[in-house]
Amino acid sequence: MSSSMNTVGRPTAPVATAGDIPPTLTGARGLLQDEALIFELGGWNKTGVDLPPAERPADDLAGLLRAEPIGLPGLSEPEAVRHYVRLSQKNHAIDLALYPLGSCTMKHNPRLNEKMARLAGFSDIHPLQPVSTVQGALALIDRLAHWLKTLTGMPAVAMTPKAGAHGELCGLLAIKAAHEAGGQGHRKTVLCPTSAHGTNPATAAFVGYSVVEIAQTDDGRVDLADLASKLGPDVAAIMVTNPNTCGLFERDIVEIARLTHEAGAYFYCDGANFNAIVGRVRPGDLGVDAMHINLHKTFSTPHGGGGPGAGPVVLSAALAPFAPAPWITHHADGFHLVEEAVGEATQAFGRMSAFHGQMGMFVRAYAYMRSHGADGLRQVAEDAVLNANYIKASLADVMSPAFPDGPCMHEALFDDSWLEGTGVTTLDFAKAMIDEGFHPMTMYFPLVVHGAMLIEPTETESKQELDRFVHALRLLAGAAKAGEVDRFKGAPFHAPLRRLDETLAARKPKLRWRAA
Amino acid sequence: MRYLPLTPDDRAQMLGVIGVDSIDALFVDVPASARREGFVELPHVAGELEVERELAGLAARNVAAGSVPFFCGAGAYRHHVPATVDHLIQRSEFLTSYTPYQPEIAQGTLQVLFEFQTQVAALTGMDVANASLYDGSTACAEAVMMTKRVTKRSRAVLSGGVHPHYVATTETLARAEGMDVVHLPAAVDAEDAVIAAIDAGTACVVVQTPNVFGTATDVTKIAEAAHAAGALLIVVTTEAVSLGLLKSPGEMGADIAVAEGQSIGNALNYGGPYVGLFACREKLVRQAPGRLCGETVDADGRRGFVLTLSTREQHIRRDKATSNICTNSGLCALAFSIHMSLLGEVGLRRLAALNHQRARELKAALEGVKGVEILTPRFFNEFAVKLTKPAARVVEDLAFKGVLGGVPFSRLAPGAGMDDVLLVAATETVTGEDIAAFQAALTEVMA
Numbered sequence: 001m002s003s004s005m006n007t008v009g010r011p012t013a014p015v016a017t018a019g020d021i022p023p024t025l026t027g028a029r030g031l032l033q034d035e036a037l038i039f040e041l042g043g044w045n046k047t048g049v050d051l052p053p054a055e056r057p058a059d060d061l062a063g064l065l066r067a068e069p070i071g072l073p074g075l076s077e078p079e080a081v082r083h084y085v086r087l088s089q090k091n092h093a094i095d096l097a098l099y100p101l102g103s104c105t106m107k108h109n110p111r112l113n114e115k116m117a118r119l120a121g122f123s124d125i126h127p128l129q130p131v132s133t134v135q136g137a138l139a140l141i142d143r144l145a146h147w148l149k150t151l152t153g154m155p156a157v158a159m160t161p162k163a164g165a166h167g168e169l170c171g172l173l174a175i176k177a178a179h180e181a182g183g184q185g186h187r188k189t190v191l192c193p194t195s196a197h198g199t200n201p202a203t204a205a206f207v208g209y210s211v212v213e214i215a216q217t218d219d220g221r222v223d224l225a226d227l228a229s230k231l232g233p234d235v236a237a238i239m240v241t242n243p244n245t246c247g248l249f250e251r252d253i254v255e256i257a258r259l260t261h262e263a264g265a266y267f268y269c270d271g272a273n274f275n276a277i278v279g280r281v282r283p284g285d286l287g288v289d290a291m292h293i294n295l296h297k298t299f300s301t302p303h304g305g306g307g308p309g310a311g312p313v314v315l316s317a318a319l320a321p322f323a324p325a326p327w328i329t330h331h332a333d334g335f336h337l338v339e340e341a342v343g344e345a346t347q348a349f350g351r352m353s354a355f356h357g358q359m360g361m362f363v364r365a366y367a368y369m370r371s372h373g374a375d376g377l378r379q380v381a382e383d384a385v386l387n388a389n390y391i392k393a394s395l396a397d398v399m400s401p402a403f404p405d406g407p408c409m410h411e412a413l414f415d416d417s418w419l420e421g422t423g424v425t426t427l428d429f430a431k432a433m434i435d436e437g438f439h440p441m442t443m444y445f446p447l448v449v450h451g452a453m454l455i456e457p458t459e460t461e462s463k464q465e466l467d468r469f470v471h472a473l474r475l476l477a478g479a480a481k482a483g484e485v486d487r488f489k490g491a492p493f494h495a496p497l498r499r500l501d502e503t504l505a506a507r508k509p510k511l512r513w514r515a516a
Numbered sequence: 517m518r519y520l521p522l523t524p525d526d527r528a529q530m531l532g533v534i535g536v537d538s539i540d541a542l543f544v545d546v547p548a549s550a551r552r553e554g555f556v557e558l559p560h561v562a563g564e565l566e567v568e569r570e571l572a573g574l575a576a577r578n579v580a581a582g583s584v585p586f587f588c589g590a591g592a593y594r595h596h597v598p599a600t601v602d603h604l605i606q607r608s609e610f611l612t613s614y615t616p617y618q619p620e621i622a623q624g625t626l627q628v629l630f631e632f633q634t635q636v637a638a639l640t641g642m643d644v645a646n647a648s649l650y651d652g653s654t655a656c657a658e659a660v661m662m663t664k665r666v667t668k669r670s671r672a673v674l675s676g677g678v679h680p681h682y683v684a685t686t687e688t689l690a691r692a693e694g695m696d697v698v699h700l701p702a703a704v705d706a707e708d709a710v711i712a713a714i715d716a717g718t719a720c721v722v723v724q725t726p727n728v729f730g731t732a733t734d735v736t737k738i739a740e741a742a743h744a745a746g747a748l749l750i751v752v753t754t755e756a757v758s759l760g761l762l763k764s765p766g767e768m769g770a771d772i773a774v775a776e777g778q779s780i781g782n783a784l785n786y787g788g789p790y791v792g793l794f795a796c797r798e799k800l801v802r803q804a805p806g807r808l809c810g811e812t813v814d815a816d817g818r819r820g821f822v823l824t825l826s827t828r829e830q831h832i833r834r835d836k837a838t839s840n841i842c843t844n845s846g847l848c849a850l851a852f853s854i855h856m857s858l859l860g861e862v863g864l865r866r867l868a869a870l871n872h873q874r875a876r877e878l879k880a881a882l883e884g885v886k887g888v889e890i891l892t893p894r895f896f897n898e899f900a901v902k903l904t905k906p907a908a909r910v911v912e913d914l915a916f917k918g919v920l921g922g923v924p925f926s927r928l929a930p931g932a933g934m935d936d937v938l939l940v941a942a943t944e945t946v947t948g949e950d951i952a953a954f955q956a957a958l959t960e961v962m963a
Contacts (some may be wrong), residue, residue, distance in 0.1 A: 015649040016642075036538075036662075037630070038857050039631070039634065039635075042857065042860060043859075043860070044861065045862055046860055046862065047859075047862040047863035048598070048600075048857070048860070048863070049858050049859050049867070051866045051867055051870060053866070053871065053872045054870040054872070055873050055876075057761060057869060057872050058876055060894045061732065061761070062870075062892055064732050064733075064762050064763055064894065065761065065763065066685070066759070066761060066762055066763050066764060066767070068767065070638050070639065070759075070760070070764075071638040071861070072635060072638050072859070072861040072864060073857070073860055073861070074857065074858065074863055075860065077598070077600055077858065077957070078912075079599060080854065080857055080858050081600060081604065082603075083857070084604045084607070084610075084628075084854060085604070085607065087624040088609035089609065089624055090609075090623035091610065091613045091622055091624035092613060092618070092621040092622065093608045093609045093610075093611075093613045094608075094612040095608035095609070095611075095612045096608065096609070099613075099614070101614060104614055106614060109611065109612050109615040110519060112564050112567060114606060114611075115568075115592065116567070116571045117785075118602070119562070119571065119572060119575040120580040120582060120583070121572075121575025121576055121577070121578040122571075122574075122575050122578070122785070122786065122861075123784065124580040124581045124594070124783060124784055124786055125578050125580060125581060125594050125784060126588040126592055126594065126784050126786070127784070127788075128588055128590055128591075128592070128923040128928075129579070129915075129920050130911055130912055130915045130920070132912065132915060133579035133915055134578050136575055136577030137578050137786050139570075139574055139577065140574045149720050150557060150558055151556055152554050162651065162654070162788065162789070163841075163842065164843075165830070165840045165843075166650065166654075166843045168840065169689075169840060173692060176692070197831075198831040198834050199830050199831075199833040199840050199842050201832070201835035202834055202839070202840035203840040205835035205836070206693060206839075206840050207692050208692060208693065208694055211834075225784065239519040248545065249543075249546055249652060250545075251547070252543045253550075254547045254549060254550065255549065270882075275601075276852070277546075280551075281543075281546050281550050281552065282550070282556070285550040285552075286547070293601055296922035300569075302611045302612055303612065303613065303615075304611060304613075304847030305610055305613050305615070305616070305624075305846035305847060305848045306614060306615035306625070306647075306807070306843050306844050306846035307648075307650075307789075307843035307844045307845045307846040307847065307848075308791075308843070308845045308846070308847060308848055310789075324688070324852070326594050337653060340931075342930065342931070350685075350687060350691075351684040351685050351688050351887070352654075352685065352688065353650060353653045353681075354651060354652065354653035354679065354681035354682060354776075354787070355591075355651075355786075355787025356786065356788070358788040358789045359788055359789075360783075360788065360789050361576050361788070361789060362708055363571065365573060366571070367567055370562055370570065371518075371519070371561070371563075372517060372519070372560065372561060373558065373560035373561040373562060373564055374555035374557070374560055375560045375561055376519075378517040379520055380520070381657045383520055383522050383527075386522070386530055386531070386534075387522075387530075389542055390530040390533060392534075393534045393535065394533060406544070406545065407534075407536070407541065407542040407543075407544065409542075409545075430618070431618075431620070434618065436696065439618065439621065440618055445831075447861065459520055460519055460520065460521065460676075460916065462521035462522065462526075463521070463522060463526040463530065465521075472643070481524055481891070488814070492620050492621075492803070495620040497619070497620050497814040497816075497818060497820045498620065498814040498818075498905060499620065499814060499815050500620065500812050500814050500820045500821075500822050501811070501812045501814070502812065502893070504813065504822050505810040505812035505814045505822050505824040506825055506826075506827075509808070509810050509813040509824060509825060510631050510810055510812075511629070511633055511644045511645075511808055511809070511810050511824075512634040512637050512643075512644055512645070513631070513634045
């Protein structure tokens, strides 16, 4: 067909090039455009927004007015569109290919959720307009809360934390308040496994607790004997991720909870990996007292290049009275919003942020949950775990699974022992994956595994995409073992940029543009 | 289920490769007591149409700000956002990427953050800014806690003009970190009163301009007093557009400027997600919370950007980190940055002037209403009025008449004894007809 379109008689067959491909004259590479900073592009007198002229400000602002130039360039609309579209093309994204960042749950983001969050009845309402005019918003938060409580088997949920780490903080503040109310304010220690996310010890320290690490067994779980020896009258809480950061279910979790409670401490569960068990296991049945849920992981609100997230925290009956303001109550005339910790609510530990949390994320998460339903969510967990085990099984003969015995949950963890003697490191291998079109897995985390490579495919990958990924990794593994070190050491070669000098960036921090 | 690509055949084949005979075999590590057969008690899978119907039904039970005369502010402001902004932030490569852990394939996000940091530093008049925090209130709390690290002192003094939710958030978080938070009584023209409260143990003074009552203040003298006592000055701004008209925190001597960035590029969203702006003096940056993007070069010497100074952060420092923060508010920061690039300095100044003009028009319309007294001496786009009736009831009555007529101060601070104070804001989205409708409705309600 194409030759019939060639009406001017030019030859249509491509000619193979011999030898090296010449670099382009401008530095651009076809569709991939270099793009200057807005400060180098924009006009100091240009604007892409048409606004009517305004009157001079009131005289009483004299002396308060901003006289000096601010230093903000403007772009016309077409220039702005080009700028940001060109920049966007330098990013990897889930919409482009598998994005197997372990512990981050990079799954498909349904566009229905975006559409719903933009309904004027959700996006164009003010957090302080009369409660009688936002009954639908409160109903949505209430329904989402019901789903979260039902899926976790927990009696209460604090909706306002704005991210996972913010949720951890909320949970630990509730625990601290509960201990103080119970005359146990002297408890100052939090126990965390060595495999914990960095946010766990950081949060515990924030709240004024000292952190003691719990050892791990050879099969990647909490060492019960070590835990038992460290639990005591000074321990306020344990923080355990389940499934843990090695991608394994804590087999002894019920016993962990029992020992913790017996010692008078609370069990904080990091819910970052809830995707592996949603609809199949309820954390409430495991003895958890508090757990944050990353709506941007399990419930697919977009990661947006690093936020915004949302981290509601489910709470046990013992901790529920200490939840922060605000919260919703049910009355005959509709929903009310309790915004101040007064009267019956005096045990609330305070407030996590202005207003009521991440409403825009609540709408997306609810649309996601409602779309799946109880049956779809159970399938989510099963397919997430199936996909991870399929990758583990498909790569076990060429890479080294950190915990080869037994199944993993939603992520497959490998160590770097299989790279020994090749001269290729985990970092090199990851950078070479970029050239093959995939985002690298999480590297060097968890810290308990040498040269860790943590692969989380999620349930929204097809078998074809998994096979494509496995094929690429097997080829790369083969190349590493065959001594093709250059392919790895210099990688990536085909990304918008080569490896970046992070040492230079830290030694001479250049954190903003300045006029030359 | 439309989001799940695996077919029953795929699943059977994959189980075969794994070498197990059922999915249950992959869940063997779950204790028997916690294994659940069957589904949790929730509705089952729903099609797009069904979900849309339910959510549209809930949305319809809310009164959208754009559908009525609308005058609410108090920390969240309704501005017009160009269509381009919302289109661009939905590009797959921005929407569905994550934290730029692999800079070679995240230069889009990283360059945006570098531009954002520069814009925020310019807007606040500070040396450097971070890549954003959750919102203005948490940025305020983080700033206060940072001053403890810098000064080794633990007392924070907050003016009576700081937004009560910011105060409550700061009290909750900074007290958990062992700080002593002193909050002065709420007052319309409150900022200068902090000077008398500064002592040798003061780590920081926190003032807000325009403050929660809308009062704009030159805080230069407060900066001098704080610095003379070895304390740092934190200036809070909840309406970022005001910085297009009013002197910046940096010009007035602030050490740290924090702001709510929602006003630029972001919708009201019933309170979130928003974007916290955080900027400071260069010498303080190693104690700053949150992510920082910096310029560097790649192996071929080409300019590029990376996350930097991460030895402050939780994933490296764990319990010694400057903050437990992991994410920023990336997509909201992108929306801010795109809107700011479209505005430019020219547009921002025009937008700010227009906001101020609308608020003056509103003041002129309301000051003639019986039972209404204007309290705020100097304002940007928001001011407080004193009513002869409880403000909460007035707002309910106005809503019944189809006007969202501001925020009663008692809603933010029930115990402040200011039940008769109403906060009203007017942005460029307010028309002359809106103001006339508000005036008429308020006249009826106050009669």
